[in-house]
Amino acid sequence: MLGFTASRVQIATYLCGVALFSISFLVFLNSSISFVITQRIGQDNNVGGAVGTLGFADELVALVACPAWGLLSDRIGVRSVAVLGYAIIGLSLCVLVQARNVYPQLLLGRLLFSLGATASATMVTAILPAMTGIKAKAVDDSQSPTRRAGRTSHALAPSISSESTITPARFRSQSPTRFRSQSPTVDGARKKNTVVSTSHLAGLVGMFTGCGALVALLVFLPLPTRFHNAGETSAAAVADAFYVVGAIAILVAVGCFFGLRNLPAEEGKGFHCLIQMQSYKTSETYSRPVLSYPRLFLASVQLGFRSRNIGLGYLGGFVARASSVAISLFIPLATNTYFLRTGECKVDPSSPSDIKNACPQAYKLAAMLTGVSQLIALLCAPLFGYLSGRFPKFNVPLMVAATAGIIGYSAFASLKSPDPHNKDGSGAVFLIVALLGISQIGAIVCSLALLGRGIHNDEGGEDSHYREDLSTNGTGHPSAGATPPRSPLPTPAGEDAPLLTDDNNYSDHTNHSAHQSALVPKSHTHLKGSIAGTYSLLGGFGILLLTKAGGALFDSSGPGAPFVMMASFNAILLLVGTGVSIREAIQGRRKVEHGVR
Structure with a gap:
């Protein structure tokens, strides 16, 4: 049985609400923002420059907003941040189509959207550990084999219910639960179930986020055309499409509000903790201090160095986000550049951004290559989730993903032609982009699983x-x-044995x-929002680094430079992961040598 601590409604809300729509609204806006500029505002020139500026401003806001939302969620709860995020998205989509100029009105609307989008994206990572975990169960004699609630047992059992006789059995039954030992076998099985359930759910998250992009492409983006075919003007059709998608975002916020109630490890959090510095009770039956925001962020950064799972998860998130830019941005750019360099396409100098109409061959090939890559990624997401739970030791699935990235990006950088119909091209290009999709989704799913395991403190050799x-x-x-080594409370051999000894009295x-x-070591569930924010922050750095440095190298060194960068990123991930695996193997050997089972 998988170790899910959340209910079915909570898991369904997380997958079908938070994960599914976390990327769909972003895909819709990125694909339709140019229509707002041309159809609503009426600007025909410098459209590409305006879109690029808006996108760059979006990423700058994300760098600050992602960790901020994560820190805030550790105070007010992940549910509140998810609801706020989708509510802000819905409001911003309605505001965007009211803009009458690009600067500052449309820019401010885009920044407002970025605040909501970063909140929803960060909560995809932050809510995952709340879905799975080891439930803290107090030992209760009423649940013993001979005394279960609602059942009658005919087996003979020593009586411990006498108020006049204090027996060792009665003393143990009335002792605090912290003195009661847990079976190592049961505890190990529950821990294993947590690892498996976290990994499987991470795979489903990767699949549902991919389906979210399909929702945007198949449902949201055709809306302006449908409204236009119904008789509306182009400007009104764009506005109505934004209103409809904004209303859907509001409905998602409402669904999160009701579907994510009473999440595990979220007890005591709320807006009353926004400023107050007080302790709150958790499901782990002890108090957690409410840390200041700088200390929360510092703690999440320090965990990247202290916890090998969280640190490797951070690095995997960095590579995964950079990989998404390489596939969605540089594959089409490299394809278009090849067709322009060979003279097969000629772009109108007055409208250099109109590559779709000026060079349809390049556009179709780029769409085909990126489509194959994303399709393979979508299909492999549950597979990586299963493999990550089946083989958590030595992080084998993540190493496979990094190896696929090294091979795929190196091969794409060395291509003479991305066109399989060209004499210099080959059908192997589809295998290459499939490797890129495997690398991307593997890094995403495995990094999410690693963060979940690290937050639950399932560190294997460092436990x-x-x-x-x-x-x-x-x-x-x-x-x-x-x-000091843990040991259960000594059990007297029989009724004649002393109840308390000098070496083990109750107070001592x-x-x-x-x-x-x-x-x-306790779990880090009280820091899951901060950890998710840091994870998203590093992913944003990966996007900016590859976008800026990769773009500069693309112009100076050639179209293959960004893909060489990505191969280098995956090589670093492979080296770090190999080092972590070697360390884990050494620690496992030491455990065997010391007799730890």
């Missing part, structure tokens, strides 16, 4: 058991500052357990 073993330094005596054990609880 609490390993730390407890090292606490003895192999001598059998605890070392200074190390975590309470102090020891309290000290132990402070040292045993």
Whole structure:
């Protein structure tokens, strides 16, 4: 059984609401913003420059807004941020078509949209750990094999219900749950289920976000044409399309408001924590302090160095976001450049951005190549989710994705022609772009799964058991500052055995357990929003770096330069992942040598 802590309604809302529409509204706006400039504002010149400026401003806002939304969600909750995000998207889409000029009105509307889009995109990552996890279950004698609620047992069992007799069994039954030991087998199985469910859900998230792009292409983008065919003017058709899509965004916000109620590990969060510095209770039955915003951000950054899963997830997100730009931007650009260089297409100097009509061959080939890449990515998303849960050790699926990226991007950079019908071209170009799609979706799904596992503190070789073993330094005596090994409360051999011994009296054990609880590593669910914000921030850096540096190298060094950059990014990911796997193997060997099972 998978370790989902969320209900079916919450999971359905997350997949069909947050994940599905997180990218669809962005695809719609990016594809239709030029129509707002030409049809609504009436500007015919410098349309490409205006679109580029708006997009660049969007990315700048995203760099600041992504971590800000993540930090805010750790105070008010991921549900509130998701609702705000989609509500802002709906409002901004209605505001955009009211603009009468590009600067400043349309620019301000685009920035407002960016605020909402970054909130929804960041919550895709932040909500994932709340869907899965190890449920904290208190041990209850009423659930024992001989005494289950609503059931009658005829098996003989020692009585511990006498108020006049204090037996060891009765003492253990009334002790706090922190003294009750958990079966290592059961605990390990629950932890494994958490890893598997997180990975599987990450695969579904990748698939649903890909389907969100299809929703934009098949449902949202044809709306202006349909309204125009119904008799409306071009300007009115564009406005009505934006109103309809904006209304859908508002409906998604309403769905998130009701569907994401009572998420696990979100207890006590709300707008009352926006400024107040107080503790709140979580489902883990202990208080969490409300950290200041700078400390939240610093903690999320530090976890990238302290937790190998979170750090590798950050790097994977950086490569994944850069890969999305390489596929959607530089494949069409390289294709168009090839057709222009060979003289097969000629662009009107007065309208250089009209490549779609001036060079239809290049446009069709670019659409075909990117379409094949994205289709393969969509189909492979659940597969990578399954593989990431099936083989979490040594991060094999992520290494496969990085290897595919190295091969695919290096091969595309060395192509003489992207046109398979050209004498210098080959049908192998479709295999190459398929490798690019595999690399992109593999990095996305595996990085999300790694973040989920890191937030739940499923670190494998760095878990609490390993730390407890090292606490003895192999001598059998605890070392200074190390975590004392956990052990259950001693059980008296029989009714005649002393209830409390000098070495294990109740008060001393309470102090020891309290000290132990402070040292045993806890999950990082209280930082999941901050971690998601940092993840999105690094992804934004990846987009800007490849867009600016890759674009400059494209002009100076040739069309293959951005793809060489992406091959280098994937090589770095492969090297870091290999280093992490080697470290994990060494730590696993040490655990065996120290007798830790």
